[in-house]
Amino acid sequence: MGTALAMNANETAGEHTRHLLVVDDDKRIRELLSRYLQEQGFRVTTAGTAPDARNAMNGLVFDAIILDVMMPGESGLSFLETLRNVNNVPVLMLTARSETEDRIKGLELGSDDYVSKPFDPRELVLRINNMLKRNTVPTEEKPDMVRFGPFVYVFDRGELRKGDEMIRLTDRERALLNILGERPGETVPRQNLVADGGDVSERAIDVQINRLRRKIERDPANPIYLQTVRGIGYRLVV
Numbered sequence: 001m002g003t004a005l006a007m008n009a010n011e012t013a014g015e016h017t018r019h020l021l022v023v024d025d026d027k028r029i030r031e032l033l034s035r036y037l038q039e040q041g042f043r044v045t046t047a048g049t050a051p052d053a054r055n056a057m058n059g060l061v062f063d064a065i066i067l068d069v070m071m072p073g074e075s076g077l078s079f080l081e082t083l084r085n086v087n088n089v090p091v092l093m094l095t096a097r098s099e100t101e102d103r104i105k106g107l108e109l110g111s112d113d114y115v116s117k118p119f120d121p122r123e124l125v126l127r128i129n130n131m132l133k134r135n136t137v138p139t140e141e142k143p144d145m146v147r148f149g150p151f152v153y154v155f156d157r158g159e160l161r162k163g164d165e166m167i168r169l170t171d172r173e174r175a176l177l178n179i180l181g182e183r184p185g186e187t188v189p190r191q192n193l194v195a196d197g198g199d200v201s202e203r204a205i206d207v208q209i210n211r212l213r214r215k216i217e218r219d220p221a222n223p224i225y226l227q228t229v230r231g232i233g234y235r236l237v238v
Contacts, residue, residue, distance in 0.1 A: 018132060019043040019060070023053045023076065024068040024094065033066065036121045042128075050074035057087070059231055061189045064090040064132060066124070067111075069102045077105055084110040090135045092127060094119075146181035148225045148238045151216055153177050160216075173212045180226070180236040190233040209234060 020042050022033050030046040037044050045060060047053040049071060056062075065083075069076040080091060093106040093114040103114050112131050115124050145154045151167070153160045158174040160167040169177070180188055193205050209228075213220040225237050 017041065017043050018063040019045070020128070021053060021056055021060075021062045021065045022046045023048075023050070023065060023071075023079070025049065025071045026068070029068075033121070033124075037125070037128075040125050050076070050079040053079060060191075061232060062089055064092065064128060064135075066092050066094060066128070068094045069099065069106065070096065077102065077109060080106065080109045080111060090131045092124075092131055143182070146177075146184055146236070146238055148184075148236060149216075151225070153181050155181065167215055169215075170208075170211075172208050173215075176208060176212060177236075180234065184236055184238040187229045187235045188233050193233065 018041075020037060022030055022037070022044060023046075024030050024033070025048050027048065030048065034044045034046050045056050045062070047056050050073065053065075053067075067076045067080060071079075076093060080093070083089075083091070090112045091110070093103070093111045095102045095106070095114050095116055103116075106114055112135070113127050115127060144156070145152055147153075150162050151160060152162075155178060158169065158178075160169055160177065176193060179193060190202050190205055209226065210220065213223050213226050216225055217223045227235050227237055229235055
């Protein structure tokens, strides 16, 4: 079974739309969960096996994973064990009602919560939301400006200066600096930059990033400040 990407019409809501990965070998459950979770305002990607899930995570950043324990080949517990070596994304396990040992093992391996099959989708959504709240870092007050190298970007005026020199910016370049500058040093997924621009494509984002680099980098081909995080997105190094 290949990895299938499913998004709702509100995808352009941006970074506030939580992106979930549903991993279950039962196609019917994947489709039902995907449809229901999208109706609840989530973005959803589905995978039928542990390898499919890894492939999805190579190119996308998820806010949480809903993971079935019993899968052919590599089990959900095995997948969770290897995942926790490299990633702390919140995980909710789907377990059979009678499998107490699986629930205990999942919690020992680092799962954040579990739901027993069969389950009420409303309970699942409540547990997902509670899990996300527990794992959300409180946001700090938005800074007035951000400095990187000889440049200063002032958020409320949308101005980029190098000493006394004003650097001319397009509206999209301001939007990019607003997003990246509010999260200095953090990797911002490409889809978050796309979402802020409405109908802007990922390819267009790459072009806009390159144009912005020509204005702030001494060598745009080897950027110091506006760096690419391969397979994920970009970050502003301050």
